[in-house]
Amino acid sequence: MGCSLVHFAVQNGTSIFAPVSPPADQIRQLFFLVVAVCAGILFIVEAVLIYSLLRFRRKPSDPTSEPPQVYGSMPIEIAWTTAPALIVFLFVLALFRTESNIRVPPIPEGSEPVHVTVIGHQWWWEFHYETEDGKVITANELHLPISDPDGGTQRPVILTLQSADVCHSFWVPRLAGKIDLIPGRTNTLWFQTQQPGTYLGQCAEFCGVQHANMLLRVVVESPEEFRRWLDNERKPAREPSNDTLRKGRTTFLNTSCVNCHRIRGTTADGAFGPDLTHLMARKTLASGMVENDRAQLRQWVDDPQVTKPGCLMPAMKLSPTEIDLVVEYLRSLE
Ligand code: HEC
Ligand SMILES: [Cu+2]
Incomplete structure (x- = not known):
């Protein structure tokens, strides 16, 4: 069941386990660190529990015996307060490191960032591209060029996120973490990928009845395909031909x-x-x-x-x- 769910998510392009962009990769690393540490804690606690159950179980020969009591023992009180505090502190440090690694987009010299404004609506997405020759407005399917094809130009994607009504959250798990779209506030998010493909996403903040159907698709394509798409989007609508x-x-x-x-x-x-x-x-x-x-x-x-x-x-x-x-x-x- 668990496995097939993961498989489903990978197949459908929404798995956090298959990152194709540096921020998503950083988040996966943090996830594995937290899971590993928590698994270690689970293992130790269960081992001690099982040991105590076996070692101190009631013996038929001496039914009134009690194990030694540790209630009120200072060293033990100190140990089981500081150990969890240290572990939480470790998580905080790891979180800050991840956060600072993914917060600011690296914009190396000669790179050509793609700027898109994302506006959340009940229950669809609006995208504005700022290009040299004006604005392009489209919805629900975000087209982007791959970055750095064969060591070529880096094209980090920088999103500016706003909301037209209530809070929404932009989440494309294979590309980046979640970021909220908040009325009256502007947030930013960046990612870049070398892997063409269609990445699925979803509004991740409950925003009304059709929240679950506020899906989004990110189509990452070659620079030529992207250019062709953008040139077409820029044109006014086709004149009726009959x-x-x-x-x-x-x-x-x-x-x-x-x-x-x-x-x-x-x-x-x-x-x-x-x-x-x-x-x-x-x-x-x-x-x-x-x-x-x-x-x-x-x-x-x-x-x-x-x-x-x-x-x-x-x-x-x-x-x-x-x-x-x-x-x-x-x-x-x-
Ligand atoms: C009161 C405003 C309103 C009116 C009037 C309206 N629409 Fe819409 N339309 C919307 C909204 C809002 C959506 C997005 C719905 C969603 O996905 O949740 C939409 C979505 C659509 C879509 C799907 C677009 C996409 O890319 O998903 C089409 C096509 C469309 N409308 C056509 C029409 C046509 C044709 C008419 C007139 C007969 C019309 N609409 C009248 C508000 C309106
Ligand atoms: Cu939403």
Whole structure:
């Protein structure tokens, strides 16, 4: 059971035992130190307990005998107060060392840090990239370049974290420790990795009914793939290429979708929900909950409360024809 849980976590990219970034590695080391020391304590305590049970058990030959009493013994009182205090002190020192090792990002000369602002919402993630040619806004799937490919440029990732509503916590176990997103406060977190892949994460601070479905994906890719993705994200939304798509766009723009969603290049400029400019560049919908395919998207536009009960997008009560048109249009937003 334990093993298969660990296996499940590794398979699904959420294991603290498979770090791919220096901060996550430091945290694993600290974890092993604490587990090793605690296992040692357990072993010693159990050994003494078993020894006493056997050595001082009641003897049939002398049923009234008692072991020697140590109650009130000064040396023993001192020993079992100082030993735990020293062990806790050791943990504090180890914690401070880990903390100072992971707190400040190393930014060597010639490196090109990637700066992303992360904003937590009930129950999805917003990402802002600051690039030389302006801002890119997207949601739920964080794309990043690998750092130092074959001894090339180091690209530490520096996240600035904020919240739009309540407390959330950003946690991608294979990349870094947890960090809270707190209303009215700005936190930072850094990591970097040489290993491409998709790393899964999760909001780690209870934030309301759909907290458990506030998932996130970090896609770490080659510098070229990352550049291509970013260049695409920077562009305004694709123009409709036929009448159906044009009708779909008109339907979307005439519905109150525009109060909550932005599609850059159109009049839709809402910021309450995820930016939809390049919706189809995402693999999942609703913060990693379901696959971004036609059926799920149609279900979502028809009534998001079926997929994610309690989420902050109401059912918009469009007619089936309108839903089809809007879905068709959204599916053209690559
Ligand atoms: C009251 C604000 C509001 C309105 C109006 C609204 N939405 Fe949403 N929408 C949201 C929120 C909030 C989310 C994020 C839900 C979540 O994941 O918890 C969302 C999510 C979505 C998503 C999934 C995005 C993603 O990447 O996961 C799509 C697609 C979407 N809305 C389309 C629409 C369409 C189409 C309309 C109009 C028919 C619409 N929305 C109207 C607030 C709104
Ligand atoms: Cu949350």
